[in-house]
Amino acid sequence: MAVYRRESRRRPILVMVIITSLALISLDTGGNGIISSVRHSARDLIAPVQGVVDDAFHPIENVFDGVSKYDQVRDENARLQARINELEKDLNAERALGQQVTELERLLDLPNIEDATGVVARVIGSSAGNFERTLTLNKGTDKGIIVGMPIVVGDGLVGKITDASKTRSTVTLIDSPDVGVGVRTEKTGTQAITLGRYGDNLLKLGFLSNPRADISEGELVFTAGVDGAAYPADLPVGHVVKIDRNRGELDPDIYVEPVVDFDNLVFVKALRWPPHTETTEGK
Amino acid sequence: MRWLRYFLVVVSLVVLQTALFPDLRVFGAVPDLLLVATIAVGYERGPEAGAVFGFVGGLAIDCFLSSPLGVSALAFALVGYGVGVFQSGLLRSSRWIAPVLGGIGGLVGGALWVVIAALAGQDDLITGYSARIVVVAAIYDALLALLIFPFVHWACGNHDLARR
Numbered sequence: 001m002a003v004y005r006r007e008s009r010r011r012p013i014l015v016m017v018i019i020t021s022l023a024l025i026s027l028d029t030g031g032n033g034i035i036s037s038v039r040h041s042a043r044d045l046i047a048p049v050q051g052v053v054d055d056a057f058h059p060i061e062n063v064f065d066g067v068s069k070y071d072q073v074r075d076e077n078a079r080l081q082a083r084i085n086e087l088e089k090d091l092n093a094e095r096a097l098g099q100q101v102t103e104l105e106r107l108l109d110l111p112n113i114e115d116a117t118g119v120v121a122r123v124i125g126s127s128a129g130n131f132e133r134t135l136t137l138n139k140g141t142d143k144g145i146i147v148g149m150p151i152v153v154g155d156g157l158v159g160k161i162t163d164a165s166k167t168r169s170t171v172t173l174i175d176s177p178d179v180g181v182g183v184r185t186e187k188t189g190t191q192a193i194t195l196g197r198y199g200d201n202l203l204k205l206g207f208l209s210n211p212r213a214d215i216s217e218g219e220l221v222f223t224a225g226v227d228g229a230a231y232p233a234d235l236p237v238g239h240v241v242k243i244d245r246n247r248g249e250l251d252p253d254i255y256v257e258p259v260v261d262f263d264n265l266v267f268v269k270a271l272r273w274p275p276h277t278e279t280t281e282g283k
Numbered sequence: 284m285r286w287l288r289y290f291l292v293v294v295s296l297v298v299l300q301t302a303l304f305p306d307l308r309v310f311g312a313v314p315d316l317l318l319v320a321t322i323a324v325g326y327e328r329g330p331e332a333g334a335v336f337g338f339v340g341g342l343a344i345d346c347f348l349s350s351p352l353g354v355s356a357l358a359f360a361l362v363g364y365g366v367g368v369f370q371s372g373l374l375r376s377s378r379w380i381a382p383v384l385g386g387i388g389g390l391v392g393g394a395l396w397v398v399i400a401a402l403a404g405q406d407d408l409i410t411g412y413s414a415r416i417v418v419v420a421a422i423y424d425a426l427l428a429l430l431i432f433p434f435v436h437w438a439c440g441n442h443d444l445a446r447r
Contacts, residue, residue: 024353042346199412
């Protein structure tokens with residue numbers, strides 16, 4: 001009898017939990033505002049405690065990084081030094097071309113990156129889960145950050161704001177499968193969209209405007225910035241590292257390595273894009 | 284009083300999961316602290332408690348993830364319930380029970396999470412990379428179970444009367 005009562009009490013609890021979970025998943029997938037509010041409240045509530053814990057454990061994190069990433073850092077340093085030498089050769093030629101483009105854009109009254117103001121924020125964490133490519137910033141809607149803002153650093157494009165509470169915001173990185181960026185190649189101007197993949201920091205170029213274009217390894221890729229685009233034009237995204245031209249396939253498989261090192265970001269800038277975009281700062 | 288201790292477990296593990304462990308990745312994986320705590324609760328107090336704690340703990344960590352709210356809640360609740368159902372047949376005196384349960388539960392919970400998230404729309408997750416991450420995270424869970432199980436044991440208080 002006792003066993004029967006126990007068994008019969010267990011199942012309703014389990015069924016209730018399953019139904020509630022499925023309901024929440026459906027509501028959140030459909031974009032329910034109440035669930036977003038609950039999320040934002042939880043993040044804002046725990047933010048001060050997270051800050052204290054992060055500061056307290058920072059030395060441990062540094063030791064862990066030093067031990068686990070030494071070889072990686074050394075190889076990356078050598079690769080970057082070689083890349084710097086290569087890029088310095090191209091810089092002078094690019095400067096002259098850049099001046100002409102700026103003059104043309106001014107004439108056509110196109111918004112460009114210099115027109116875009118923004119909010120500088122500090123990166124205070126990365127994803128708490130195993131299957132996301134996100135960063136957490138220490139500013140939110142109370143400092144003018146809104147969903148959709150592109151995020152940049154000096155090297156190039158980082159990602160975009162995909163969630164923002166009052167004091168915290170979430171950046172989804174461009175190598176996440178959830179983010180696609182409209183880009184163009186440096187030499188041929190071929191337009192494409194970047195596709196991120198789980199477990200791979202390389203971006204794949206899809207939907208090429210000209211599959212037969214002569215794209216070469218090492219070529220830089222910039223944001224295309226076409227009309228109504230989510231990102232301003234001419235932001236560096238990455239450079240081509242691998243091209244597979246399979247026989248019988250219309251589009252070659254082109255892989256781009258991002259210029260930004262997403263694992264070592266400290267400060268980023270959230271751009272007000274397009275430049276006339278109103279924000280909720282101070283509201 | 285026990286509910287207050289459970290609340291403390293959930294809050295402290297959420298803070299550690301979001302503030303500390305993202306910077307302590309091993310081969311790209313972080314442990315699932317709330318999942319390990321759910322396994323511990325299921326082991327200590329049975330299936331109902333395991334399911335409810337898993338639901339609450341999963342919801343708490345879902346607030347800090349980009350995946351749909353409820354994915355972790357469902358995965359953790361199912362694992363907590365499963366551990367609770369089988370706990371009567373488990374050895375209680377073995378000191379290895381924590382890492383063994385933490386590892387196996389972490390593996391099952393991680394796989395469940397991937398399947399549920401894929402069904403909720405993130406079908407890009409079904410890859411070899413995800414399988415590798417789930418395995419590494421499960422090993423990480425097994426190691427941390429040695430610390431989390433005693434913490435949960437304290438939170439459960441005098442649970443001997445509740446044992447079957």
